[in-house]
Amino acid sequence: MAPGSDLGIVRRQLSAARSITVLTGAGISADSGVPTFRGTDGLWKNFRAEDLATPKAFERDPRLVWEWYNWRRELIATKQPNPAHKAIVELERRSPDFWLITQNVDGLHRDAGSQKVSEIHGNIWKVRCTGCGVVENNRDMPIAILPSCAHCGSLLRPHIVWFGESLFADDLDCCASALNRCDVLLVIGTSGVVYPAAGFASVAKEAGAFVAEINLDPTPQSALVDISLQGRAKDLVPLLLEPV
Numbered sequence: 001m002a003p004g005s006d007l008g009i010v011r012r013q014l015s016a017a018r019s020i021t022v023l024t025g026a027g028i029s030a031d032s033g034v035p036t037f038r039g040t041d042g043l044w045k046n047f048r049a050e051d052l053a054t055p056k057a058f059e060r061d062p063r064l065v066w067e068w069y070n071w072r073r074e075l076i077a078t079k080q081p082n083p084a085h086k087a088i089v090e091l092e093r094r095s096p097d098f099w100l101i102t103q104n105v106d107g108l109h110r111d112a113g114s115q116k117v118s119e120i121h122g123n124i125w126k127v128r129c130t131g132c133g134v135v136e137n138n139r140d141m142p143i144a145i146l147p148s149c150a151h152c153g154s155l156l157r158p159h160i161v162w163f164g165e166s167l168f169a170d171d172l173d174c175c176a177s178a179l180n181r182c183d184v185l186l187v188i189g190t191s192g193v194v195y196p197a198a199g200f201a202s203v204a205k206e207a208g209a210f211v212a213e214i215n216l217d218p219t220p221q222s223a224l225v226d227i228s229l230q231g232r233a234k235d236l237v238p239l240l241l242e243p244v
């Protein structure tokens with residue numbers, strides 16, 4: 001590896017950093033076989049988000065929404081964390097101050113062993129009561145359609161942040177803090193079009209962080225980051241941890 005190569009620069013930044021934040025999107029789980037949302041085989045090519053991933057859609061047809069989430073649960077349940085998820089666990093282990101922000105709802109980061117993580121779009125293995133608001137783990141497959149709350153009998157919904165909904169307040173605080181204090185932000189496998197996560201690279205950059213992007217393709221963020229590495233997450237992320 002030439003010392004001045006982009007990969008080498010990111011490695012040195014990581015090894016010198018006291019505080020590291022990582023932001024991930026569907027591209028990191030693509031290497032485990034989980035479909036992404038955009039792009040040629042993306043979920044939003046074959047399904048309409050308006051019918052499946054909004055509060056209105058759930059009000060209109062909760063059965064359809066639950067059937068779609070059940071299908072995704074069955075698909076995700078067959079997938080395993082890949083070397084990129086595992087490399088992020090290792091980065092957490094090595095870093096004095098670390099935080100992972102993921103837009104993914106598949107739970108693969110936690111399965112890999114990540115502990116310092118905000119799942120800002122929720123988790124497909126959690127349900128929330130539309131009546132009393134309780135959030136519980138639920139790995140039923142298939143999930144009863146329609147599922148009801150064991151405490152109050154109301155309809156349960158996926159614990160997912162849908163289009164038109166705000167992020168959970170605790171997560172927003174936690175992300176703002178991680179983005180503002182990090183020396184390095186790695187942005188991995190996200191198309192950078194869904195806010196607020198799409199704005200996180202510029203928040204960290206303005207706060208003085210070195211920002212590197214890892215993606216198969218250029219994104220709207222590529223122009224603002226310090227270094228953009230093109231390739232598969234499962235190949236590139238483990239390489240970032242090799243000795244400088």
Ligand code: OAD
Nearest residue numbers: 025026027030036037038103161189190191215216232233
């Ligand atoms: P997208 O599907 O929009 O983008 C996936 C990104 O990953 C693209 O930029 C791809 O180029 C890149 N990519 C694909 N395969 C890759 C690989 N093997 N290695 C590296 N990069 C790869 O997914 P997100 O940006 O995560 O919201 O989408 C954001 C949100 O939009 C999702 O969380 C979801 C969706 O609607 C909710 O579910 C609430």
Ligand code: ZN
Nearest residue numbers: 129132149152
């Ligand atoms: Zn309830």
